[in-house]
Amino acid sequence: MSWTNDEMAQEVLKLIKPSSSVNLGIGLPTLIANFITDEMNLMIHSENGVLGVGPSPLLHEASPTLINAGKETITVKAGASFFDSSLSFGMIRGGHIDYSVLGGMQVDCEGSLANWMIPGKKITGMGGAMDLVHGSKTVIVMMSHFSKDGSPKILPICDLPLTGHGVVHLVVTDHGVFEFTKDHYKIIKLAPNITESMVISNAIRA
Amino acid sequence: MKIYTDAAHALADLKSGMSLMSGGFGLCGIPENSIDAITEMDIKDLTVISNNIGNSGRGLVKILVQDKIKKAICSYVGGNPDLEKRLLNKEIEIELVPQGTFSERIRAAGLGIRAFYTPTGYATEVAHGKEVKTFDRPCLLETALHADFAIIKAQKADTYGNLWFKETARNFSPLMAMAAKISVVEVEEIVPLGAIKPEDIHLPGLFVKRLYQGRNYKNDIEFLKTRGITP
Numbered sequence: 113m114s115w116t117n118d119e120m121a122q123e124v125l126k127l128i129k130p131s132s133s134v135n136l137g138i139g140l141p142t143l144i145a146n147f148i149t150d151e152m153n154l155m156i157h158s159e160n161g162v163l164g165v166g167p168s169p170l171l172h173e174a175s176p177t178l179i180n181a182g183k184e185t186i187t188v189k190a191g192a193s194f195f196d197s198s199l200s201f202g203m204i205r206g207g208h209i210d211y212s213v214l215g216g217m218q219v220d221c222e223g224s225l226a227n228w229m230i231p232g233k234k235i236t237g238m239g240g241a242m243d244l245v246h247g248s249k250t251v252i253v254m255m256s257h258f259s260k261d262g263s264p265k266i267l268p269i270c271d272l273p274l275t276g277h278g279v280v281h282l283v284v285t286d287h288g289v290f291e292f293t294k295d296h297y298k299i300i301k302l303a304p305n306i307t308e309s310m311v312i313s314n315a316i317r318a
Numbered sequence: 319m320k321i322y323t324d325a326a327h328a329l330a331d332l333k334s335g336m337s338l339m340s341g342g343f344g345l346c347g348i349p350e351n352s353i354d355a356i357t358e359m360d361i362k363d364l365t366v367i368s369n370n371i372g373n374s375g376r377g378l379v380k381i382l383v384q385d386k387i388k389k390a391i392c393s394y395v396g397g398n399p400d401l402e403k404r405l406l407n408k409e410i411e412i413e414l415v416p417q418g419t420f421s422e423r424i425r426a427a428g429l430g431i432r433a434f435y436t437p438t439g440y441a442t443e444v445a446h447g448k449e450v451k452t453f454d455r456p457c458l459l460e461t462a463l464h465a466d467f468a469i470i471k472a473q474k475a476d477t478y479g480n481l482w483f484k485e486t487a488r489n490f491s492p493l494m495a496m497a498a499k500i501s502v503v504e505v506e507e508i509v510p511l512g513a514i515k516p517e518d519i520h521l522p523g524l525f526v527k528r529l530y531q532g533r534n535y536k537n538d539i540e541f542l543k544t545r546g547i548t549p
Contacts, residue, residue, distance in 0.1 A: 201418030243418030277441035
Protein backbone atom coordinates (compact mmCIF):
# COMPACT_ATOMS: atom_id res chain seq x y z
CA MET A 113 0.00 0.00 0.00
CA SER A 114 1.43 3.36 -0.96
CA TRP A 115 1.84 6.19 1.54
CA THR A 116 -0.67 9.04 1.82
CA ASN A 117 0.56 12.59 1.32
CA ASP A 118 0.67 13.05 5.11
CA GLU A 119 2.71 9.86 5.51
CA MET A 120 5.11 11.10 2.82
CA ALA A 121 5.51 14.36 4.74
CA GLN A 122 6.40 12.38 7.87
CA GLU A 123 8.92 10.28 5.89
CA VAL A 124 10.61 13.50 4.72
CA LEU A 125 10.83 14.72 8.32
CA LYS A 126 12.61 11.51 9.35
CA LEU A 127 15.41 12.46 6.92
CA ILE A 128 15.95 15.86 8.54
CA LYS A 129 18.31 16.23 11.51
CA PRO A 130 17.12 18.25 14.54
CA SER A 131 18.21 21.90 14.82
CA SER A 132 18.52 22.31 11.04
CA SER A 133 17.44 25.08 8.68
CA VAL A 134 14.91 23.91 6.10
CA ASN A 135 13.28 25.50 3.06
CA LEU A 136 9.87 24.02 2.26
CA GLY A 137 8.75 24.41 -1.36
CA ILE A 138 5.31 25.12 -2.78
CA GLY A 139 2.86 22.21 -3.22
CA LEU A 140 3.29 18.86 -1.43
CA PRO A 141 6.22 20.02 0.77
CA THR A 142 3.96 22.56 2.53
CA LEU A 143 2.28 19.57 4.27
CA ILE A 144 5.51 18.93 6.18
CA ALA A 145 4.94 22.03 8.34
CA ASN A 146 1.94 20.29 9.96
CA PHE A 147 4.16 17.61 11.52
CA ILE A 148 7.07 19.70 12.82
CA THR A 149 7.29 19.63 16.63
CA ASP A 150 9.03 22.14 18.91
CA GLU A 151 11.43 19.39 20.00
CA MET A 152 12.88 19.20 16.46
CA ASN A 153 14.05 22.81 16.83
CA LEU A 154 13.92 23.50 13.08
CA MET A 155 14.25 26.97 11.57
CA ILE A 156 11.99 27.06 8.54
CA HIS A 157 13.10 29.38 5.75
CA SER A 158 10.75 30.80 3.15
CA GLU A 159 12.44 32.49 0.22
CA ASN A 160 10.15 35.53 0.18
CA GLY A 161 12.20 36.75 3.16
CA VAL A 162 11.65 34.99 6.47
CA LEU A 163 13.62 32.55 8.63
CA GLY A 164 11.68 31.04 11.55
CA VAL A 165 8.24 30.28 10.08
CA GLY A 166 5.73 29.13 12.72
CA PRO A 167 2.32 27.46 12.43
CA SER A 168 -0.61 28.92 10.49
CA PRO A 169 -2.22 31.86 12.34
CA LEU A 170 -5.51 31.89 14.18
CA LEU A 171 -8.03 33.84 12.11
CA HIS A 172 -7.62 37.06 14.12
CA GLU A 173 -3.81 36.84 13.89
CA ALA A 174 -3.61 36.62 10.06
CA SER A 175 -1.60 39.48 8.53
CA PRO A 176 -1.55 40.35 4.80
CA THR A 177 2.13 41.25 5.12
CA LEU A 178 3.11 37.95 6.75
CA ILE A 179 3.14 35.13 4.20
CA ASN A 180 5.29 32.25 2.95
CA ALA A 181 6.50 31.65 -0.60
CA GLY A 182 3.21 29.87 -1.35
CA LYS A 183 1.48 33.19 -0.49
CA GLU A 184 -0.26 31.58 2.49
CA THR A 185 -0.64 33.43 5.78
CA ILE A 186 1.86 32.29 8.44
CA THR A 187 3.12 33.20 11.90
CA VAL A 188 6.73 33.40 13.01
CA LYS A 189 8.31 31.80 16.05
CA ALA A 190 10.62 33.42 18.58
CA GLY A 191 14.01 34.01 17.02
CA ALA A 192 12.62 34.65 13.54
CA SER A 193 13.99 37.32 11.20
CA PHE A 194 12.83 39.17 8.07
CA PHE A 195 15.06 40.24 5.18
CA ASP A 196 14.95 41.21 1.50
CA SER A 197 14.94 38.74 -1.42
CA SER A 198 18.64 39.17 -2.19
CA LEU A 199 19.71 38.20 1.33
CA SER A 200 17.15 35.40 1.32
CA PHE A 201 18.64 33.85 -1.81
CA GLY A 202 22.12 34.55 -0.51
CA MET A 203 21.26 32.23 2.38
CA ILE A 204 20.34 29.58 -0.16
CA ARG A 205 23.05 30.08 -2.78
CA GLY A 206 25.67 30.63 -0.11
CA GLY A 207 25.09 27.13 1.26
CA HIS A 208 23.67 28.24 4.61
CA ILE A 209 20.36 26.34 4.36
CA ASP A 210 20.70 22.69 5.41
CA TYR A 211 17.74 21.16 3.55
CA SER A 212 15.52 22.12 0.69
CA VAL A 213 12.35 20.15 -0.01
CA LEU A 214 10.84 20.70 -3.46
CA GLY A 215 7.97 19.30 -5.46
CA GLY A 216 8.82 17.59 -8.74
CA MET A 217 7.44 16.66 -12.15
CA GLN A 218 10.38 14.38 -13.06
CA VAL A 219 13.66 13.22 -11.53
CA ASP A 220 16.20 11.16 -13.45
CA CYS A 221 19.03 8.73 -12.72
CA GLU A 222 21.58 11.53 -12.97
CA GLY A 223 19.82 13.29 -10.09
CA SER A 224 18.38 15.97 -12.34
CA LEU A 225 15.06 17.62 -11.51
CA ALA A 226 12.36 19.05 -13.80
CA ASN A 227 9.57 20.99 -12.13
CA TRP A 228 8.88 24.32 -13.84
CA MET A 229 7.25 23.86 -17.25
CA ILE A 230 5.65 21.52 -19.78
CA PRO A 231 6.43 22.97 -23.22
CA GLY A 232 3.31 24.24 -24.99
CA LYS A 233 1.02 23.22 -22.11
CA LYS A 234 1.96 24.71 -18.80
CA ILE A 235 4.35 27.44 -17.67
CA THR A 236 4.73 27.61 -13.91
CA GLY A 237 8.08 29.36 -13.92
CA MET A 238 11.07 28.25 -11.88
CA GLY A 239 10.52 30.72 -9.05
CA GLY A 240 13.31 30.00 -6.59
CA ALA A 241 13.72 26.32 -7.47
CA MET A 242 16.82 26.69 -9.67
CA ASP A 243 18.58 28.55 -6.84
CA LEU A 244 17.40 26.13 -4.15
CA VAL A 245 18.80 23.07 -5.93
CA HIS A 246 22.25 24.66 -6.30
CA GLY A 247 22.66 25.99 -2.80
CA SER A 248 21.06 23.80 -0.15
CA LYS A 249 23.31 21.18 1.42
CA THR A 250 20.70 18.44 0.94
CA VAL A 251 18.05 18.60 -1.79
CA ILE A 252 14.96 16.43 -1.19
CA VAL A 253 12.23 16.02 -3.81
CA MET A 254 8.76 15.08 -2.58
CA MET A 255 6.41 13.89 -5.32
CA SER A 256 4.03 11.11 -6.36
CA HIS A 257 5.80 8.09 -7.86
CA PHE A 258 3.63 8.10 -10.97
CA SER A 259 1.89 10.97 -12.75
CA LYS A 260 -1.90 11.06 -13.10
CA ASP A 261 -1.72 9.25 -16.46
CA GLY A 262 0.31 6.45 -14.85
CA SER A 263 3.69 7.32 -16.36
CA PRO A 264 6.71 7.08 -14.04
CA LYS A 265 8.22 10.29 -12.70
CA ILE A 266 11.63 8.75 -11.98
CA LEU A 267 13.17 8.29 -15.42
CA PRO A 268 16.50 7.34 -17.06
CA ILE A 269 16.64 10.94 -18.37
CA CYS A 270 14.15 13.77 -17.79
CA ASP A 271 12.36 14.83 -20.98
CA LEU A 272 10.94 18.07 -19.50
CA PRO A 273 13.12 21.21 -19.25
CA LEU A 274 15.50 20.87 -16.31
CA THR A 275 15.48 22.84 -13.09
CA GLY A 276 18.99 21.60 -12.33
CA HIS A 277 21.37 18.89 -13.52
CA GLY A 278 22.71 16.37 -11.00
CA VAL A 279 21.37 18.22 -7.98
CA VAL A 280 18.94 15.85 -6.20
CA HIS A 281 20.11 13.88 -3.17
CA LEU A 282 16.92 12.20 -1.95
CA VAL A 283 13.45 11.55 -3.34
CA VAL A 284 10.41 10.68 -1.23
CA THR A 285 7.41 9.36 -3.17
CA ASP A 286 4.23 7.59 -2.12
CA HIS A 287 6.09 4.34 -2.92
CA GLY A 288 9.37 4.83 -1.05
CA VAL A 289 12.52 6.75 -0.23
CA PHE A 290 15.34 6.83 -2.79
CA GLU A 291 18.91 8.08 -2.63
CA PHE A 292 20.58 9.53 -5.71
CA THR A 293 24.28 9.48 -6.54
CA LYS A 294 26.02 10.49 -9.76
CA ASP A 295 24.57 8.04 -12.26
CA HIS A 296 22.14 5.87 -10.35
CA TYR A 297 19.78 5.72 -7.45
CA LYS A 298 19.14 3.19 -4.73
CA ILE A 299 16.11 2.25 -2.69
CA ILE A 300 16.42 3.30 0.96
CA LYS A 301 12.94 2.27 2.01
CA LEU A 302 9.69 1.09 0.45
CA ALA A 303 6.11 1.77 1.57
CA PRO A 304 4.23 -1.28 2.94
CA ASN A 305 3.50 -3.93 0.27
CA ILE A 306 5.37 -1.99 -2.41
CA THR A 307 7.88 -4.20 -4.22
CA GLU A 308 11.06 -3.29 -6.10
CA SER A 309 9.51 -4.30 -9.40
CA MET A 310 6.66 -1.83 -8.81
CA VAL A 311 9.00 1.12 -8.36
CA ILE A 312 11.70 0.51 -10.95
CA SER A 313 9.20 0.20 -13.86
CA ASN A 314 11.04 1.39 -16.96
CA ALA A 315 13.56 3.50 -15.09
CA ILE A 316 17.11 2.23 -14.83
CA ARG A 317 18.20 0.99 -11.44
CA ALA A 318 21.78 0.49 -10.38
CA MET B 319 13.75 63.39 -2.76
CA LYS B 320 10.45 65.09 -3.45
CA ILE B 321 7.10 64.46 -1.80
CA TYR B 322 4.16 64.28 -4.23
CA THR B 323 0.45 64.60 -3.58
CA ASP B 324 -0.50 61.31 -5.24
CA ALA B 325 0.43 58.53 -7.67
CA ALA B 326 -0.72 60.36 -10.83
CA HIS B 327 1.65 63.27 -10.19
CA ALA B 328 4.55 61.05 -9.11
CA LEU B 329 4.25 58.95 -12.30
CA ALA B 330 3.35 61.72 -14.78
CA ASP B 331 6.55 61.24 -16.85
CA LEU B 332 6.32 57.44 -17.13
CA LYS B 333 6.19 56.93 -20.91
CA SER B 334 5.42 54.18 -23.42
CA GLY B 335 8.34 51.85 -24.04
CA MET B 336 9.94 52.39 -20.63
CA SER B 337 11.05 49.69 -18.20
CA LEU B 338 9.21 49.50 -14.90
CA MET B 339 10.10 47.52 -11.80
CA SER B 340 7.37 46.72 -9.29
CA GLY B 341 7.94 45.40 -5.78
CA GLY B 342 5.86 42.76 -4.04
CA PHE B 343 5.73 38.99 -3.69
CA GLY B 344 2.37 37.77 -4.96
CA LEU B 345 0.06 40.45 -3.56
CA CYS B 346 2.19 41.06 -0.46
CA GLY B 347 3.72 44.54 -0.44
CA ILE B 348 2.55 45.58 -3.91
CA PRO B 349 2.36 49.31 -4.80
CA GLU B 350 -1.44 49.40 -5.10
CA ASN B 351 -1.85 53.14 -5.73
CA SER B 352 0.86 53.35 -8.40
CA ILE B 353 -0.55 50.32 -10.25
CA ASP B 354 -4.04 51.87 -10.20
CA ALA B 355 -2.61 55.16 -11.51
CA ILE B 356 -0.93 53.35 -14.44
CA THR B 357 -4.27 51.76 -15.40
CA GLU B 358 -5.51 55.34 -15.98
CA MET B 359 -2.51 56.38 -18.12
CA ASP B 360 -2.41 56.28 -21.92
CA ILE B 361 0.86 54.35 -22.23
CA LYS B 362 1.88 50.99 -23.71
CA ASP B 363 4.83 48.74 -24.61
CA LEU B 364 6.14 48.67 -21.05
CA THR B 365 8.82 46.21 -20.01
CA VAL B 366 7.65 45.16 -16.57
CA ILE B 367 10.11 43.64 -14.11
CA SER B 368 8.35 41.99 -11.18
CA ASN B 369 8.49 38.57 -9.56
CA ASN B 370 4.90 37.58 -10.38
CA ILE B 371 3.39 40.28 -12.66
CA GLY B 372 0.41 40.23 -10.31
CA ASN B 373 -1.57 37.25 -9.12
CA SER B 374 -5.11 35.92 -9.08
CA GLY B 375 -6.37 38.73 -11.37
CA ARG B 376 -5.00 41.45 -9.09
CA GLY B 377 -1.96 43.72 -8.80
CA LEU B 378 -0.07 44.15 -12.10
CA VAL B 379 -2.64 41.92 -13.84
CA LYS B 380 -4.74 45.11 -14.05
CA ILE B 381 -2.27 46.63 -16.54
CA LEU B 382 -1.47 43.25 -18.15
CA VAL B 383 -5.11 42.81 -19.25
CA GLN B 384 -5.05 46.37 -20.68
CA ASP B 385 -2.25 45.12 -23.00
CA LYS B 386 0.15 47.76 -21.72
CA ILE B 387 2.95 45.22 -21.17
CA LYS B 388 5.17 44.32 -24.11
CA LYS B 389 7.68 42.26 -22.17
CA ALA B 390 7.60 40.63 -18.74
CA ILE B 391 10.74 39.82 -16.76
CA CYS B 392 9.75 37.59 -13.84
CA SER B 393 10.44 34.29 -12.08
CA TYR B 394 7.03 32.79 -11.46
CA VAL B 395 3.88 32.43 -13.55
CA GLY B 396 1.97 29.94 -11.37
CA GLY B 397 -1.25 31.41 -9.95
CA ASN B 398 -1.41 34.01 -12.74
CA PRO B 399 -3.65 32.49 -15.46
CA ASP B 400 -3.89 35.81 -17.36
CA LEU B 401 -0.12 35.84 -17.80
CA GLU B 402 0.17 32.12 -18.59
CA LYS B 403 -2.48 32.42 -21.32
CA ARG B 404 -0.67 35.35 -22.97
CA LEU B 405 2.63 33.48 -22.83
CA LEU B 406 1.26 30.26 -24.33
CA ASN B 407 -0.40 32.34 -27.11
CA LYS B 408 2.89 34.27 -27.54
CA GLU B 409 1.05 37.57 -27.05
CA ILE B 410 3.80 39.04 -24.89
CA GLU B 411 7.54 38.50 -24.63
CA ILE B 412 8.90 36.93 -21.50
CA GLU B 413 12.25 36.51 -19.82
CA LEU B 414 11.94 33.98 -17.01
CA VAL B 415 14.72 34.49 -14.48
CA PRO B 416 15.43 32.24 -11.47
CA GLN B 417 14.30 34.20 -8.42
CA GLY B 418 17.69 34.37 -6.71
CA THR B 419 19.33 35.51 -9.94
CA PHE B 420 16.46 37.97 -10.48
CA SER B 421 16.93 39.60 -7.07
CA GLU B 422 20.73 39.61 -7.34
CA ARG B 423 20.69 41.16 -10.83
CA ILE B 424 18.49 43.95 -9.44
CA ARG B 425 20.69 44.38 -6.37
CA ALA B 426 23.79 44.46 -8.60
CA ALA B 427 22.28 47.22 -10.75
CA GLY B 428 21.69 49.39 -7.70
CA LEU B 429 25.12 48.79 -6.22
CA GLY B 430 27.30 49.27 -9.29
CA ILE B 431 28.13 45.62 -9.95
CA ARG B 432 28.03 45.06 -13.72
CA ALA B 433 27.79 41.25 -13.72
CA PHE B 434 28.42 38.17 -11.59
CA TYR B 435 28.81 34.39 -11.91
CA THR B 436 26.28 32.04 -10.34
CA PRO B 437 25.72 28.28 -10.57
CA THR B 438 21.95 28.80 -10.71
CA GLY B 439 20.50 27.81 -14.08
CA TYR B 440 23.54 25.92 -15.37
CA ALA B 441 22.54 23.10 -17.77
CA THR B 442 19.01 24.49 -18.10
CA GLU B 443 17.21 26.65 -20.68
CA VAL B 444 18.22 29.69 -18.62
CA ALA B 445 21.84 29.13 -19.69
CA HIS B 446 21.21 29.65 -23.43
CA GLY B 447 23.61 32.20 -24.88
CA LYS B 448 25.33 32.89 -21.57
CA GLU B 449 29.04 32.68 -20.85
CA VAL B 450 29.98 29.70 -18.65
CA LYS B 451 33.02 29.73 -16.40
CA THR B 452 34.00 26.94 -14.03
CA PHE B 453 35.05 27.77 -10.48
CA ASP B 454 34.31 24.96 -8.00
CA ARG B 455 31.51 24.17 -10.46
CA PRO B 456 30.23 25.64 -13.74
CA CYS B 457 28.61 29.07 -13.38
CA LEU B 458 26.71 31.43 -15.67
CA LEU B 459 27.57 35.09 -16.21
CA GLU B 460 24.54 37.17 -15.28
CA THR B 461 24.32 40.93 -15.85
CA ALA B 462 22.81 43.73 -13.78
CA LEU B 463 19.13 44.50 -14.34
CA HIS B 464 18.25 48.22 -14.45
CA ALA B 465 14.96 50.05 -14.99
CA ASP B 466 13.69 53.54 -15.81
CA PHE B 467 11.15 53.50 -12.97
CA ALA B 468 10.52 51.44 -9.85
CA ILE B 469 7.17 51.53 -8.07
CA ILE B 470 7.35 50.24 -4.54
CA LYS B 471 5.36 50.33 -1.33
CA ALA B 472 6.61 50.62 2.23
CA GLN B 473 4.61 50.85 5.44
CA LYS B 474 6.41 53.94 6.72
CA ALA B 475 8.71 56.67 5.44
CA ASP B 476 10.10 59.75 7.12
CA THR B 477 10.40 63.06 5.27
CA TYR B 478 13.93 62.20 4.04
CA GLY B 479 12.54 59.04 2.41
CA ASN B 480 14.01 56.55 4.87
CA LEU B 481 11.85 53.42 4.62
CA TRP B 482 10.52 50.82 7.01
CA PHE B 483 8.79 47.66 5.76
CA LYS B 484 6.48 45.43 7.77
CA GLU B 485 7.14 41.68 8.11
CA THR B 486 7.60 39.94 4.73
CA ALA B 487 6.43 42.98 2.71
CA ARG B 488 10.06 43.94 2.05
CA ASN B 489 10.97 41.27 -0.54
CA PHE B 490 12.28 42.90 -3.78
CA SER B 491 11.27 46.48 -2.97
CA PRO B 492 14.46 47.97 -1.47
CA LEU B 493 16.52 46.32 -4.25
CA MET B 494 14.31 47.83 -6.94
CA ALA B 495 14.42 51.28 -5.36
CA MET B 496 18.20 51.13 -5.71
CA ALA B 497 18.19 49.77 -9.29
CA ALA B 498 15.85 52.22 -11.03
CA LYS B 499 16.65 55.70 -12.31
CA ILE B 500 13.48 56.99 -10.65
CA SER B 501 12.08 55.24 -7.58
CA VAL B 502 8.49 56.10 -6.73
CA VAL B 503 7.57 55.04 -3.21
CA GLU B 504 4.09 54.98 -1.72
CA VAL B 505 3.60 54.54 2.00
CA GLU B 506 0.76 54.02 4.43
CA GLU B 507 2.25 56.64 6.73
CA ILE B 508 4.72 59.55 6.43
CA VAL B 509 6.29 60.24 9.82
CA PRO B 510 8.55 63.08 11.04
CA LEU B 511 12.34 62.82 10.80
CA GLY B 512 13.63 60.78 13.71
CA ALA B 513 10.40 58.83 14.19
CA ILE B 514 12.06 55.79 12.61
CA LYS B 515 15.22 55.06 14.60
CA PRO B 516 18.37 55.02 12.42
CA GLU B 517 19.04 51.37 13.25
CA ASP B 518 15.51 50.41 12.20
CA ILE B 519 15.72 51.90 8.69
CA HIS B 520 15.52 49.18 6.03
CA LEU B 521 16.38 51.44 3.09
CA PRO B 522 18.11 54.82 3.45
CA GLY B 523 16.20 57.69 1.84
CA LEU B 524 19.16 58.33 -0.47
CA PHE B 525 17.65 55.73 -2.81
CA VAL B 526 14.16 57.25 -2.83
CA LYS B 527 13.49 59.91 -5.50
CA ARG B 528 9.73 60.39 -5.13
CA LEU B 529 7.42 59.73 -2.22
CA TYR B 530 3.71 60.02 -1.63
CA GLN B 531 1.17 59.09 0.99
CA GLY B 532 -1.02 56.33 -0.45
CA ARG B 533 -4.68 55.78 0.33
CA ASN B 534 -7.45 53.17 0.38
CA TYR B 535 -5.17 50.19 0.78
CA LYS B 536 -6.80 46.80 0.24
CA ASN B 537 -3.83 44.75 1.49
CA ASP B 538 -5.45 41.60 0.08
CA ILE B 539 -4.56 38.20 1.47
CA GLU B 540 -4.02 35.77 -1.39
CA PHE B 541 -4.43 32.50 0.54
CA LEU B 542 -5.85 32.80 4.02
CA LYS B 543 -4.59 29.72 5.86
CA THR B 544 -5.44 29.39 9.53
CA ARG B 545 -5.19 26.80 12.26
CA GLY B 546 -8.11 25.92 14.50
CA ILE B 547 -11.53 26.96 13.23
CA THR B 548 -11.44 27.81 9.54
CA PRO B 549 -13.66 30.67 8.30
